[in-house]
Amino acid sequence: MTNTQQTAVPRQRPTMRDVAALSGVSLKTVSRVVNLEPGVSDDLTDRVRQAAEQLDYHPNLTASSLRRSDGKTQTIGLILEDVSNPFEAALHRRIEEVARERGVVVIAGSVDEDEVRERDLATALVARRVDGLIVMPTGHDQSYLAKEQRSGTPMVFVDRPPTFLDADAVLTANATGARIAIEHLLAHGHRRIGFLGDLPSISTAIERLTGYHDALDRAGISVDSALIRQALTASDQAEVAVAELLAAPDAPTAIFASQNLLTIGVVRALHHMGRQHEIALVGFDDLPLVDLLNPGVTLVLQDVAGLGTAAAEILFRRIDGDTGPSERMILPTTLVPKGSGEILGPYATSSTGTAS
Amino acid sequence: MTNTQQTAVPRQRPTMRDVAALSGVSLKTVSRVVNLEPGVSDDLTDRVRQAAEQLDYHPNLTASSLRRSDGKTQTIGLILEDVSNPFEAALHRRIEEVARERGVVVIAGSVDEDEVRERDLATALVARRVDGLIVMPTGHDQSYLAKEQRSGTPMVFVDRPPTFLDADAVLTANATGARIAIEHLLAHGHRRIGFLGDLPSISTAIERLTGYHDALDRAGISVDSALIRQALTASDQAEVAVAELLAAPDAPTAIFASQNLLTIGVVRALHHMGRQHEIALVGFDDLPLVDLLNPGVTLVLQDVAGLGTAAAEILFRRIDGDTGPSERMILPTTLVPKGSGEILGPYATSSTGTAS
DNA sequence: CTGAAAGCGCTTACAG
DNA sequence: CTGAAAGCGCTTACAG
Numbered sequence: 001m002t003n004t005q006q007t008a009v010p011r012q013r014p015t016m017r018d019v020a021a022l023s024g025v026s027l028k029t030v031s032r033v034v035n036l037e038p039g040v041s042d043d044l045t046d047r048v049r050q051a052a053e054q055l056d057y058h059p060n061l062t063a064s065s066l067r068r069s070d071g072k073t074q075t076i077g078l079i080l081e082d083v084s085n086p087f088e089a090a091l092h093r094r095i096e097e098v099a100r101e102r103g104v105v106v107i108a109g110s111v112d113e114d115e116v117r118e119r120d121l122a123t124a125l126v127a128r129r130v131d132g133l134i135v136m137p138t139g140h141d142q143s144y145l146a147k148e149q150r151s152g153t154p155m156v157f158v159d160r161p162p163t164f165l166d167a168d169a170v171l172t173a174n175a176t177g178a179r180i181a182i183e184h185l186l187a188h189g190h191r192r193i194g195f196l197g198d199l200p201s202i203s204t205a206i207e208r209l210t211g212y213h214d215a216l217d218r219a220g221i222s223v224d225s226a227l228i229r230q231a232l233t234a235s236d237q238a239e240v241a242v243a244e245l246l247a248a249p250d251a252p253t254a255i256f257a258s259q260n261l262l263t264i265g266v267v268r269a270l271h272h273m274g275r276q277h278e279i280a281l282v283g284f285d286d287l288p289l290v291d292l293l294n295p296g297v298t299l300v301l302q303d304v305a306g307l308g309t310a311a312a313e314i315l316f317r318r319i320d321g322d323t324g325p326s327e328r329m330i331l332p333t334t335l336v337p338k339g340s341g342e343i344l345g346p347y348a349t350s351s352t353g354t355a356s
Numbered sequence: 357m358t359n360t361q362q363t364a365v366p367r368q369r370p371t372m373r374d375v376a377a378l379s380g381v382s383l384k385t386v387s388r389v390v391n392l393e394p395g396v397s398d399d400l401t402d403r404v405r406q407a408a409e410q411l412d413y414h415p416n417l418t419a420s421s422l423r424r425s426d427g428k429t430q431t432i433g434l435i436l437e438d439v440s441n442p443f444e445a446a447l448h449r450r451i452e453e454v455a456r457e458r459g460v461v462v463i464a465g466s467v468d469e470d471e472v473r474e475r476d477l478a479t480a481l482v483a484r485r486v487d488g489l490i491v492m493p494t495g496h497d498q499s500y501l502a503k504e505q506r507s508g509t510p511m512v513f514v515d516r517p518p519t520f521l522d523a524d525a526v527l528t529a530n531a532t533g534a535r536i537a538i539e540h541l542l543a544h545g546h547r548r549i550g551f552l553g554d555l556p557s558i559s560t561a562i563e564r565l566t567g568y569h570d571a572l573d574r575a576g577i578s579v580d581s582a583l584i585r586q587a588l589t590a591s592d593q594a595e596v597a598v599a600e601l602l603a604a605p606d607a608p609t610a611i612f613a614s615q616n617l618l619t620i621g622v623v624r625a626l627h628h629m630g631r632q633h634e635i636a637l638v639g640f641d642d643l644p645l646v647d648l649l650n651p652g653v654t655l656v657l658q659d660v661a662g663l664g665t666a667a668a669e670i671l672f673r674r675i676d677g678d679t680g681p682s683e684r685m686i687l688p689t690t691l692v693p694k695g696s697g698e699i700l701g702p703y704a705t706s707s708t709g710t711a712s
Numbered sequence: 713c714t715g716a717a718a719g720c721g722c723t724t725a726c727a728g
Numbered sequence: 729c730t731g732a733a734a735g736c737g738c739t740t741a742c743a744g
Contacts, residue, residue, distance in 0.1 A: 071720085
């Protein structure tokens with residue numbers, strides 16, 4: 001009756017050997033019962049179960065996967081830029097759900113925009129012999145993963161395609177999404193439309209700029225490079241850029257923010273200037289609470305759930321042995337009018353805006 | 357010169373044995389070089405390094421941890437309600453950062469509010485022999501973890517304390533935070549203050565209600581249970597609750613939303629009714645973009661970074677062998693006035709509001 | 713239906 | 729300074 005619970009010495013974890021000894025059978029019989037292999041008599045099955053229960057035996061999956069012929073660890077790796085970014089956290093959740101149905105867990109990690117961290121994390125995951133990898137690439141060269149790929153670690157890229165590597169990828173139709181956003185603004189009577197973009201080293205940033213060009217080209221409007229501001233990575237930079245754009249002569253009457261942090265900066269700038277009902281705005285990517293703003297912010301939404309689910313499903317097909325040629329899946333975007341994108345521009349006609 | 361790269365058969369991964377054979381040394385010497393153990397001649401070290409490079413050898417951490425005397429997998433588990441919830445995703449990121457400095461990766465999983473999933477995830481993590489566990493508990497009984505704890509898996513609880521289990525916990529001062537929120541509203545001349553709460557089965561929900569009671573008690577105001585709405589789990593429920601509260605005779609002039617989803621519902625309801633400048637509001641937990649609303653929403657913020665960092669640091673102290681009595685760390689909140697909480701109530705005096 | 717031996721890829725505990 | 733043998737906890741490939 002002494003109170004030794006608090007300072008209990010960590011007992012050794014029981015092993016199959018312990019269960020075998022207690023139930024008076026061989027190791028192999030315990031293994032059969034634990035793995036639900038058929039062909040063990042009811043009597044022995046019961047004895048093993050009771051012994052396992054009594055000892056509180058829990059199988060060691062790492063030992064089992066080491067010996068097992070397929071070598072599966074029932075673990076996959078997920079390389080993100082930042083697990084706490086809402087878009088990526090949503091991606092993570094979808095991937096987790098697909099994995100969970102198969103008894104697989106996910107090791108996720110953040111590499112910011114650091115190529116060295118991307119490689120270090122990949123190494124750490126491979127060292128743990130994950131069954132596969134889902135990567136949102138940061139660096140501009142994923143050829144370092146080719147050896148791993150050939151060694152039998154399947155990998156799927158998400159949101160951004162791999163560079164210098166042939167692998168599956170699940171992407172958003174960034175150019176088309178951006179083009180539709182610009183066409184929406186054109187339809188509402190805007191001709192001078194500002195573009196706010198992220199680092200041009202990020203493939204999605206370039207694709208969205210391409211969509212901007214495409215829309216203007218199709219409309220026969222020449223692109224004015226003074227309206228294009230790139231390499232913006234944070235909302236305060238976007239805020240400054242908007243102030244500058246609107247202060248210039250021949251200022252834009254509408255703005256396209258090609259990433260959610262930049263959209264925040266634009267909203268902030270317009271509200272501070274009190275011009276939120278005058279300058280039209282369409283943003284790329286979701287933003288919470290945006291419908292409570294006045295005006296609401298018109299957004300181009302990616303299919304985050306679709307991206308995550310598809311990436312995970314393709315990965316598991318590969319893990320299951322599919323060796324077909326690499327696949328590229330492109331998911332469409334949706335433009336959701338909320339108010340800011342429907343502000344009429346100087347070229348608006350009486351019929352403008354009825355389409356949306 | 358045939359193009360076999362595309363259909364390359366997965367080569368077997370090279371092992372230490374392969375490196376030993378190629379460099380003409382023993383397995384043990386390779387192990388010494390790989391683990392940077394001292395006392396290997398420069399000559400052999402070079403030969404081993406070259407062979408490893410040539411074969412593209414990468415050590416198998418799962419095999420090494422199986423044999424290693426400390427048995428560490430350099431992996432920890434994180435049990436959350438939802439990895440995509442902003443509060444939890446931020447927690448995840450902080451924990452990841454602390455882990456990364458030690459070469460440890462994080463397996464995180466979501467259990468929603470499902471006790472069965474909580475146990476299943478814990479089992480999956482233990483099967484992989486994680487070095488420790490950080491848990492945001494969902495169920496109302498964590499005694500099932502006692503055996504794991506005694507078997508030597510350290511664990512730290514975060515955000516919510518464990519039930520029926522003695523373990524470290526890092527928590528927010530929920531009652532105090534709620535009390536300060538109510539005192540803020542009282543100071544601005546409100547006497548009838550609505551309370552919106554989550555499921556009373558969630559400990560933090562109860563603590564925040566306690567803070568509400570405390571503030572009113574201290575002010576000598578009797579609690580009117582008609583103003584208290586509990587078991588609200590989603591923003592639309594909060595929206596309905598606000599409509600009902602404000603429609604009642606002797607309606608509240610201020611509202612305290614004790615959780616971020618509920619705050620969203622209140623904002624939505626007030627904006628729809630056009631009463632956002634009339635009814636005061638303080639919310640618990642962070643909400644993005646809230647400063648762009650009109651009025652901005654006054655919030656009680658938790659120290660998310662502090663919670664995550666502290667939980668991880670305590671866990672690693674335990675993993676390193678600290679066997680001291682279990683610790684409970686309570687982090688303070690911060691009230692950030694943004695406008696909605698400073699709307700004056702019917703009992704406001706001329707000096708009201710100067711304090712904040 | 714049951715089990716003894718070997719081995720997954722590595723480290724430990726020795727011996728030389 | 730180097731290495732041969734044993735073993736971490738389990739599954740494989742047999743044999744009975």
